[in-house]
Amino acid sequence: xxxxxxxxxxxxVMGKFPSIERINKGPVAVIECYKEIPCNPCETAxxxxxxxxxxxxxxxxxxxxxxxxxCAICLTKxxxxxxxxxxxxxxxxxxxxxIPYEFLPLPKVGDTVMGLDREGRHITDVKIVGVLNPKSFDxxxxxxxxxxxxxxxxxxxxxxxxx
Amino acid sequence: xxQAELLIIGGGPAGLCAAISAAKSGAKVLIxxxxxxxxxxxxxxxxxxxxxxxxxxxxxGIDITEILLNELDKYKENVEILADTTxxxxxxxxxxxxxxKEDDFFKISAKAVVVATGAFEKSLAFPNNDLPGIYxxxxxxxxxxxxxxKPGNKVLMVGAGNIGLIVSYQLMQAGVEVVAILDAASKIxxxxxxxxxxxxxxxxxxxxxxxxxAIGKDFIxxxxxxxxxxxxxxIEGTEKEFDxxxxxxSVGLTPLNELLAMRGCQMKYVPQLSGFVPLxxxxxxxxxxxxFAAGDTTGVEEAxxxxxxxxxAGLCAAxxxGYKTDDFDERKNDFVKxxxxxRSGPVGKHILSGIEQIVV
Numbered sequence: 001x002x003x004x005x006x007x008x009x010x011x012x013v014m015g016k017f018p019s020i021e022r023i024n025k026g027p028v029a030v031i032e033c034y035k036e037i038p039c040n041p042c043e044t045a046x047x048x049x050x051x052x053x054x055x056x057x058x059x060x061x062x063x064x065x066x067x068x069x070x071c072a073i074c075l076t077k078x079x080x081x082x083x084x085x086x087x088x089x090x091x092x093x094x095x096x097x098x099i100p101y102e103f104l105p106l107p108k109v110g111d112t113v114m115g116l117d118r119e120g121r122h123i124t125d126v127k128i129v130g131v132l133n134p135k136s137f138d139x140x141x142x143x144x145x146x147x148x149x150x151x152x153x154x155x156x157x158x159x160x161x162x163x
Numbered sequence: 164x165x166q167a168e169l170l171i172i173g174g175g176p177a178g179l180c181a182a183i184s185a186a187k188s189g190a191k192v193l194i195x196x197x198x199x200x201x202x203x204x205x206x207x208x209x210x211x212x213x214x215x216x217x218x219x220x221x222x223x224g225i226d227i228t229e230i231l232l233n234e235l236d237k238y239k240e241n242v243e244i245l246a247d248t249t250x251x252x253x254x255x256x257x258x259x260x261x262x263x264k265e266d267d268f269f270k271i272s273a274k275a276v277v278v279a280t281g282a283f284e285k286s287l288a289f290p291n292n293d294l295p296g297i298y299x300x301x302x303x304x305x306x307x308x309x310x311x312x313k314p315g316n317k318v319l320m321v322g323a324g325n326i327g328l329i330v331s332y333q334l335m336q337a338g339v340e341v342v343a344i345l346d347a348a349s350k351i352x353x354x355x356x357x358x359x360x361x362x363x364x365x366x367x368x369x370x371x372x373x374x375x376x377a378i379g380k381d382f383i384x385x386x387x388x389x390x391x392x393x394x395x396x397x398i399e400g401t402e403k404e405f406d407x408x409x410x411x412x413s414v415g416l417t418p419l420n421e422l423l424a425m426r427g428c429q430m431k432y433v434p435q436l437s438g439f440v441p442l443x444x445x446x447x448x449x450x451x452x453x454x455f456a457a458g459d460t461t462g463v464e465e466a467x468x469x470x471x472x473x474x475x476a477g478l479c480a481a482x483x484x485g486y487k488t489d490d491f492d493e494r495k496n497d498f499v500k501x502x503x504x505x506r507s508g509p510v511g512k513h514i515l516s517g518i519e520q521i522v523v
Contacts (some may be wrong), residue, residue, distance in 0.1 A: 001349040004370045006358030034490025035355045036508040038467070039213040054428040057215050077221045079211035080356025103336060138223070140211075149340030157363040 007118050008034055008102055013153060020088065027070020027096070031061050033080065037073070045077040056105060075100050076137040095152045096129065103111040103142040106131055107160045116157040124151050126158060156159035167193040167243075168514075169480055170259065170273035171423065172250045176466045178279035179231040180473030181480070185239035185277075188481035188488050193273070193385025194242070195261060197249045202228035204301070205466065207308040209336075210329050213354070214467035219449050219502055224466065225308075231470075240267040253278075253426040253454075274473060274484045275453040277476050278423055279469075282416035282437070284460035296383035296409060300330040300413035307337050315409035319386045320344040322413030323368055325353035325465075330411060342405045345372040347391050375402060377410060386410050416463045423449060423456060435517025436462030442523050445499075446479035447472060450523070455480045462521075464514055471501045477514020 002008050008108040016030050017023070029050065031042065050067035051074060055057045069115040075083045075098060083096035085145060107108040107113050116124035130144030147155050169185050171178045174196030175329040182192045200206060217226045235242055245263065252260040275276050284299040286292070292322040298306075298314060302320065306312045318339055320331045323346035331341045344361065349371050351358045358368055371391055378385040390401035414452025417438035428441040428449040440462050448455050457476035458469035475498040482491055508514050 002355065004368075006351060006355060006368050008359065032359065033356060037213060037354050037356070038215075038465075038505045038508050038511065039220060040215045044216055045221070058506050058511070066481035077211075078356075079213050079221060080354060081360050082356045085206075095187065098482055104338075116363060116365065118363050120363050138211075138221075 002034065008032065012155075017086070017153065018063070021109055022065045022090040023044070023086050023095070025067050027072075027085050027098070028048070028065050028068045028088045029063055029070065029074055030086055031063055031074075031078075031107055032082045032084075033060055034061060039079065041073040041077045041079065045074050047071075047073070049051070057146065072098050075142055076140040081140070084156070088152070089148070093149055094146050095149055096144055096146055097152075097155055098130070098136060098144045099140050099157065100140045101158065103160070105160060105162055106141055107143060107158070108132065113145075114159040115145065115155045116159055117154045118156045119159065122159070123154055124148060126155065164249060164258075164270045164272055166486060167191070167271055167273040168275070169193070169253070169270065170195065170271060170276045170476070171279060172276065173203065173279035173281060173458070174198075174201035174246070175279060175458065175469070176205055176231070176475070177229070177281070177460075177469040177473035178203070179228075179235060180470045181277045181279055181455075181457055181477030182242060183234050184232065184474045184494075185261065185481035185486070186241040188478060188486040190241065190481035190484060190486045193271075194244045194394070195248050195250055195477045196244070196246045199247050199480050201232060201244065201246065206472050207304045208466070209308050209333060210302045212466050212467055213465065214505060218467035218470055219504070221227070235413050250422060253422045255427055263339075273320070275455065275457070275472065275480045277455040277457055277480050278460055279458045279473060279476075280454070281421040282463050283418055284412070285415045286415050287374060287412050289374045289381075292377060294377050294379050294383045296379070296380065296408050297377060297412065300326050300411040303409070304330050304333065307333060313337055313339060314472045316340060317342055317405075317407045318404050318409040318411055319388075319406050319407045320411045320413060321374055322346055322411075323348070323351045323353055323358065323370065324413060324415060325357060326416075327411070327413035328353040328361055330356035330413065331366065332357070335361075335366075339409075340349055340488070341366050342407060343369055343376075345369040345388055347373045358418060368424030373397065373405075383408060383410055416459065418460045418463060420460055423454070423460065426451060426454060428454060428456075431521055433462065433517045433520050435513050436521070437462070440521055444523060446483075447476035447495070448479065448483070453480070453483060455461075462517055465505070468502060468505050471498050471505065474498050475502070477494065
């Protein structure tokens with residue numbers, strides 16, 4: 001179905017997440033790259049040897065979660081915007097999720113916006129806890145949202161209503 | 164008659180890279196570009212490129228033009244650029260004719276030529292496909308990203324290849340609603356990361372659908388689509404209607420090959436390369452000596468591959484006319500390796516099965 005709709009199955013998504021124990025230790029990258037394409041900037045960008053593609057640039061990136069610091073540099077370098085950072089270390093009831101967001105208006109810290117799943121459905125409201133847009137991110141801002149724990153595996157996007 | 168050592172026709176990604184490569188080798192290069200500016204399609208590509216570092220991966224197309232022009236500037240004593248000039252003919256006796264603006268017609272003779280004319284968008288036949296508001300997706304991308312003009316407010320995108328997916332995303336960035344993306348194929352043709360990125364914004368991607376008709380008086384007001392079976396025949400009763408003021412057609416590109424055909428280069432129809440392409444050797448030289456070709460005109464691919472092909476063709480064309488540098492083999496091998504890497508995945512295998520048919 002994925003190749004017909006662009007919506008990855010639950011199993012595909014789960015296969016990309018590290019263990020909940022790892023997520024609860026601190027921020028870690030989840031790379032939703034499911035199909036081989038000639039591309040390796042995530043590996044080039046990672047300074048911690050946490051992303052491995054190797055000689056053949058068509059290989060799907062493998063994340064070594066133990067090496068990942070959750071620095072989020074790879075988020076801004078992925079041309080497919082396929083990477084997010086999840087962090088379950090801050091609270092027992094919520095998770096922090098960093099996503100690339102290339103739309104205007106950018107949300108502001110403290111805003112509540114719509115949280116969307118991989119089909120674009122509004123599944124919950126999320127709080128914006130960080131917005132980063134330095135020059136080095138090259139116009140791919142990173143937004144950190146705080147969402148209820150049960151949305152960890154479903155939340156993938158936000159929608160900001162223009163005021 | 165104007166004399167040139169190496170004439171490069173087209174200042175897009177392939178042409179610019181051919182010029183850099185040849186000028187670096189010491190050849191005097193003349194670039195002729197139809198538009199007022201260099202960069203070809205890069206100038207509207209606001210998205211980041213795939214590939215690896217050597218093909219400027221993660222850099223936005225709009226910024227790659229700048230990188231390439233700065234690189235070209237290093238060899239400026241070897242480079243001449245004629246913009247706003249269209250090459251209109253390449254004749255058997257080697258004479259090339261060109262038109263500067265609208266009425267300044269002149270002839271050129273060159274020791275070697277690299278044809279890097281790119282590709283053009285295919286169209287789709289359906290009732291009322293000539294209504295205003297029905298555009299090629301590339302045209303919409305130019306309108307938005309080069310001229311800052313929104314094409315309309317509600318768009319139906321026809322074609323789920325990379326261009327259809329990318330332009331849909333960029334339309335949404337410009338605040339335009341995309342009601343759906345459809346494709347007659349049973350699977351999404353573009354990179355699935357692009358598809359997922361649009362799907363999670365709530366835009367449905369409808370595979371196995373085609374356009375039945377457009378409806379409107381002075382401009383498109385409604386689009387009717389329907390499902391197709393595995394032989395691409397419409398299935399009755401599956402119609403869906405969308406109120407839209409824009410329809411974007413993105414059903415693929417085909418090589419812009421007229422100059423090569425006119426010159427007498429042997430051409431072959433290769434579906435995997437999206438149309439008629441010139442037969443060539445591994446140096447990208449066609450069946451006519453000293454006429455080289457690179458980029459989409461030799462087969463439609465990503466711009467990353469077009470750039471590397473340009474570097475390779477420019478290097479080989481310069482060598483052919485007496486500018487073979489000491490590091491020729493090293494540079495050539497590097498480009499060949501880059502192309503192999505770009506083409507080693509599933510998408511690349513398809514392209515390679517086409518290339519096999521044209522390399523002589």
